[in-house]
Amino acid sequence: MTTETRTVTKTSQANEAGQPERFNLLARLLHWTMAAAIIAMLFIGVAMMTSLTWRPELLDLHQPLGIAILLLAIVRLVNRLRHGAPALPADIPRWQVISAKASHWVLYALMFSLPLLGWGVRSAGGWPVTMLPGVTLPPIAPTHPVWYAVLRDAHGLLAWLLFAVVLMHLCAALMHAWVRRDGVFSTMTPGGLYHRYRRNRK
Amino acid sequence: MKIGDIDLKRSWPALAGIGAIIAVLAAAFAWTSGLLGQRVTNMTFLEDTQHDFPAGYRRAHGKGMCFEGVFRSSGEAAKYSHASVFAQPETRAIGRFSIGSMSPYAADNSTSTVSMAMMLTADNGQQWRMKMNNEPYFPTRDAPGFLEMMKATAPDPSTGNPNPQQLAAFLAEYPEARKYMEADAVKPWASSFAGATYYAIHAYYLLAEDGRRQAMRWWLRPHAAFTAWSDEERAGASHDALFKEVGQRLTKAPLQWDIVMQLAAPGDPVDDPSQPWPETRQQVVAGTLEVQRVFDQTDGVCRDVNFDPTLIPAGMALSNDPVLATRAGIYAHSYNSRLHEIGYGKATDAVGKKTAQ
Ligand code: HEM
Ligand code: HEM
Numbered sequence: 387m388t389t390e391t392r393t394v395t396k397t398s399q400a401n402e403a404g405q406p407e408r409f410n411l412l413a414r415l416l417h418w419t420m421a422a423a424i425i426a427m428l429f430i431g432v433a434m435m436t437s438l439t440w441r442p443e444l445l446d447l448h449q450p451l452g453i454a455i456l457l458l459a460i461v462r463l464v465n466r467l468r469h470g471a472p473a474l475p476a477d478i479p480r481w482q483v484i485s486a487k488a489s490h491w492v493l494y495a496l497m498f499s500l501p502l503l504g505w506g507v508r509s510a511g512g513w514p515v516t517m518l519p520g521v522t523l524p525p526i527a528p529t530h531p532v533w534y535a536v537l538r539d540a541h542g543l544l545a546w547l548l549f550a551v552v553l554m555h556l557c558a559a560l561m562h563a564w565v566r567r568d569g570v571f572s573t574m575t576p577g578g579l580y581h582r583y584r585r586n587r588k
Numbered sequence: 589m590k591i592g593d594i595d596l597k598r599s600w601p602a603l604a605g606i607g608a609i610i611a612v613l614a615a616a617f618a619w620t621s622g623l624l625g626q627r628v629t630n631m632t633f634l635e636d637t638q639h640d641f642p643a644g645y646r647r648a649h650g651k652g653m654c655f656e657g658v659f660r661s662s663g664e665a666a667k668y669s670h671a672s673v674f675a676q677p678e679t680r681a682i683g684r685f686s687i688g689s690m691s692p693y694a695a696d697n698s699t700s701t702v703s704m705a706m707m708l709t710a711d712n713g714q715q716w717r718m719k720m721n722n723e724p725y726f727p728t729r730d731a732p733g734f735l736e737m738m739k740a741t742a743p744d745p746s747t748g749n750p751n752p753q754q755l756a757a758f759l760a761e762y763p764e765a766r767k768y769m770e771a772d773a774v775k776p777w778a779s780s781f782a783g784a785t786y787y788a789i790h791a792y793y794l795l796a797e798d799g800r801r802q803a804m805r806w807w808l809r810p811h812a813a814f815t816a817w818s819d820e821e822r823a824g825a826s827h828d829a830l831f832k833e834v835g836q837r838l839t840k841a842p843l844q845w846d847i848v849m850q851l852a853a854p855g856d857p858v859d860d861p862s863q864p865w866p867e868t869r870q871q872v873v874a875g876t877l878e879v880q881r882v883f884d885q886t887d888g889v890c891r892d893v894n895f896d897p898t899l900i901p902a903g904m905a906l907s908n909d910p911v912l913a914t915r916a917g918i919y920a921h922s923y924n925s926r927l928h929e930i931g932y933g934k935a936t937d938a939v940g941k942k943t944a945q
């Protein structure tokens with residue numbers, strides 16, 4: 387890669403303050419795969435507590451997928467801390483900027499705490515934490531009814547909180563995309579869409 | 589019209605679309621979690637059955653006594669499954685004898701169902717959990733059928749007998765239940781846990797190292813002779829007769845059961861718990877369980893365990909038996925409720941604390 391192309395890339399991706407104009411490829415890839423996985427996990431979680439037929443299969447899926455989310459969340463957080471996030475448009479009211487930032491950190495907190503709590507629930511109940519038949523993770527909490535009761539409640543309550551925050555987040559994202567049309571949505575979309583959208587705006 | 593910087597005239601279709609997406613997602617989640625709709629879920633399955641007993645107990649089979657023992661494998665099942673329990677010579681077992689009544693205070697002559705639950709933990713940490721009854725098959729092909737049967741056989745308040753039309757309608761929908769009901773009517777009442785045979789009922793697969801899958805059903809065949817109560821003996825039996833009897837036997841000698849595996853032949857129904865396979869099918873004795881000691885069910889070692897019949901070691905697989913899957917969900921709720929009560933200190937008798945007089 388020559389110096390020249392690098393400069394070009396740089397100016398097209400970052401504003402004067404050094405903030406990127408959009409999320410980098412890794413952030414975008416992780417965001418959309420994890421969005422799908424997390425929404426699936428929420429449905430799998432509640433379905434395995436109600437379904438007369440699918441509980442065993444759903445639980446077999448719930449545990450490894452949840453742990454995969456935990457691992458991806460680590461990569462995502464590191465990437466986010468190293469590369470930052472694009473600034474929001476200047477005309478967005480202050481309360482919205484604050485709530486956008488706060489909700490993103492709440493989402494991060496839940497991406498970490500839910501899988502850890504789930505792992506803890508299985509541990510506290512004396513259950514194996516099965517990834518694949520014969521492949522289990524070690525327990526991370528003592529096997530004890532007090533631990534089980536508290537962790538199980540926390541996992542269930544925070545999962546519902548996550549669902550509520552995801553709905554708000556989705557609502558906000560679509561407001562940016564379809565109502566305000568301010569380019570915030572396309573900071574998270576593939577390059578092609580981003581450029582076409584930018585052209586339309588000008 | 590404008591709200592803040594949103595132009596409603598221009599944006600109402602977008603706003604309506606967003607509202608619709610959120611509403612659909614929220615409704616789908618509410619339905620999946622059972623908040624919306626009238627369908628039977630694992631949560632509501634046992635809703636109608638009253639439990640007028642204190643906190644912390646199992647929602648069914650509440651009366652029980654825990655045991656400790658050892659499973660000695662014969663090596664025979666290792667040909668069909670690579671699970672360690674079938675290869676290693678000895679595996680620690682903990683378990684629980686119980687009776688089929690709901691209440692922990694039920695009398696031992698209140699039900700003809702005697703049961704055994706067990707968990708084997710192999711040296712590699714792999715668990716095999718089971719909950720078994722002294723009945724060789726389930727009345728109906730699915731779990732909702734069981735609810736139907738409860739309704740159809742419940743005594744009509746006006747006559748004191750089941751309503752014949754309801755019964756006929758049930759048997760038309762679940763014809764397989766007839767053989768269960770006929771067998772149940774003449775089922776002898778076991779007078780000891782020691783001589784009873786405990787059936788897993790559902791089929792499972794044994795998975796061999798080379799990828800072969802063999803459908804199988806197991807039961808625990810007692811070394812002690814089966815003994816039954818006559819009607820008079822049963823009527824006169826003391827409140828805790830069965831539990832006292834098994835404790836007394838164990839002060840003299842341990843009790844043994846063979847784990848017998850019946851191998852399915854091609855074409856045998858694997859996913860239907862109401863259809864036992866012909867008695868002529870090949871049998872393999874996987875090993876012998878030795879029960880050595882019983883202890884009070886207030887002890888956390890088995891009190892806080894859900895002997896979930898869908899928890900099996902690597903080397904075994906579940907069949908698609910729908911009743912097996914439903915049981916897993918029902919047990920999860922019973923277990924969550926009682927551990928919740930115990931964990932938050934609401935249980936007294938169930939954890940061995942006496943209620944304030
Ligand atoms: C992003 C990750 C996760 C999400 C969104 C999630 C979501 C859920 C939800 C919605 C429920 C049902 C709660 C209820 O109805 O009360 C649930 C239950 C549960 N989850 Fe998770 N979960 C995650 C990760 C995990 C992990 C990694 C494990 C274990 C390794 C786990 C184990 C469990 C267990 C054991 C239950 C309760 C099952 C029962 O009560 O029988 N979860 N989860
Ligand atoms: C499926 C619906 C979703 C849509 C349409 C969506 C859309 C977006 C958009 C457009 C952004 C960039 C806007 C900004 O910076 O304010 C964003 C950022 C973000 N989203 Fe989502 N999202 C969805 C689901 C989720 C889910 C399920 C999670 C996690 C639980 C999540 C977590 C985040 C986080 C943490 C950010 C901040 C950027 C980062 O650090 O990755 N999103 N989302």
Ligand code: HEM
Binds near residue numbers: 922
């Ligand atoms: C769909 C029908 C069934 C329902 C609704 C049902 C319900 C229950 C419930 C709620 C418990 C308490 C579980 C706990 O808290 O750990 C229980 C325990 C038990 N069930 Fe079932 N069950 C059903 C079918 C069966 C079948 C087919 C068997 C035998 C093959 C069985 C054997 C047992 C045993 C042995 C226990 C005692 C477990 C222990 O000692 O921990 N059940 N049942």
